Amino acid sequence: MLVARFLRFWWTFIVGDDWRVALGIAVALGLSAVFVKAGVPAWWLVPLGAVLLLADSLRRATRAT
Amino acid sequence: MTSALLFISTFLASGVEFVEALTIVLALGITRGWRSPLVGTAAAALTLGVIVAALGPALTLVPIDVLRLVVGALLLAFGLQWLRKAILRSSGYTALHDEEEAFRLETEQARQAGAGRRAGLDWYAFTLAFKGVLLEGLEVAFIVVTFGSSERNIPLAALAGVSALLLVVLAGVALRAPLARVPENTIKFSVGVLLTTFGTFWGAEGTGVSWPGDELALPAIVAFIALSSLALVKLLERRRVRIPAEAHA
Numbered sequence: 001m002l003v004a005r006f007l008r009f010w011w012t013f014i015v016g017d018d019w020r021v022a023l024g025i026a027v028a029l030g031l032s033a034v035f036v037k038a039g040v041p042a043w044w045l046v047p048l049g050a051v052l053l054l055a056d057s058l059r060r061a062t063r064a065t
Numbered sequence: 066m067t068s069a070l071l072f073i074s075t076f077l078a079s080g081v082e083f084v085e086a087l088t089i090v091l092a093l094g095i096t097r098g099w100r101s102p103l104v105g106t107a108a109a110a111l112t113l114g115v116i117v118a119a120l121g122p123a124l125t126l127v128p129i130d131v132l133r134l135v136v137g138a139l140l141l142a143f144g145l146q147w148l149r150k151a152i153l154r155s156s157g158y159t160a161l162h163d164e165e166e167a168f169r170l171e172t173e174q175a176r177q178a179g180a181g182r183r184a185g186l187d188w189y190a191f192t193l194a195f196k197g198v199l200l201e202g203l204e205v206a207f208i209v210v211t212f213g214s215s216e217r218n219i220p221l222a223a224l225a226g227v228s229a230l231l232l233v234v235l236a237g238v239a240l241r242a243p244l245a246r247v248p249e250n251t252i253k254f255s256v257g258v259l260l261t262t263f264g265t266f267w268g269a270e271g272t273g274v275s276w277p278g279d280e281l282a283l284p285a286i287v288a289f290i291a292l293s294s295l296a297l298v299k300l301l302e303r304r305r306v307r308i309p310a311e312a313h314a
Binding site for chain 1: 134137138139141142143144145146148149152153157203204261264265268269271272273274275276277282286289290293294297301303305
């Protein structure tokens, strides 16, 4: 019970209201690493990914209202 | 430049969190006396100090690329959470946080709570102040530790956090009222932009990216995230106005 509360606290603290954003960040950083390994310039990927993730999260949050 | 941005980000983020903690402590102090809430606040501050003192030096032992990747990912998660909330509030989808209303509710609950005593303290006031300051301060400690360790400058990040704490405490002592005039959502929006910027910069660096212009890329990322976020506020505002109009048509 205590462990579950502890885990729930950290989940809320780090992941927050939308887990898809956290997953999207991991995917964007993973893709960035793959691009760098392949020798493709990837500096644009994470900032663009961040804005797209934010827009998508807001779209879903406001669709219900 | 990174140091200046680091200081500003930590100072603003800490300030917003401390304003919320101050509201809780003030409500308890005014309704139930000052001793127990102040002891609770001191205990929470001590706990936060131990967290920063223990985690800070430990993180400097982690290789810088690994550290920046992990810290970048965490700051991106944090920054996007802050921005999401601030944009929803700015565009009118959720209500603005009202510090006076929060103070009124805290005061009412503090008046109605029982008067149990433990260890010579008003236990309700002690635990509520401790929990409030610890939870609000945990985010501050997290930002101080992550920013400080990624830039190998924990003292500067800690100085920014302590400066914000002093400013909020002085303002609270002077006013003896919640800091309702602090433009909280604007600050949260700015902090969201800065956290997302540092998260983007360090996270990408951690994956091996070389930024064009190195640290000079930071202002460009700030501008990109800020302008995109403002555009999202405008888009949502327009949508919020249009949808009821269409519903009535």
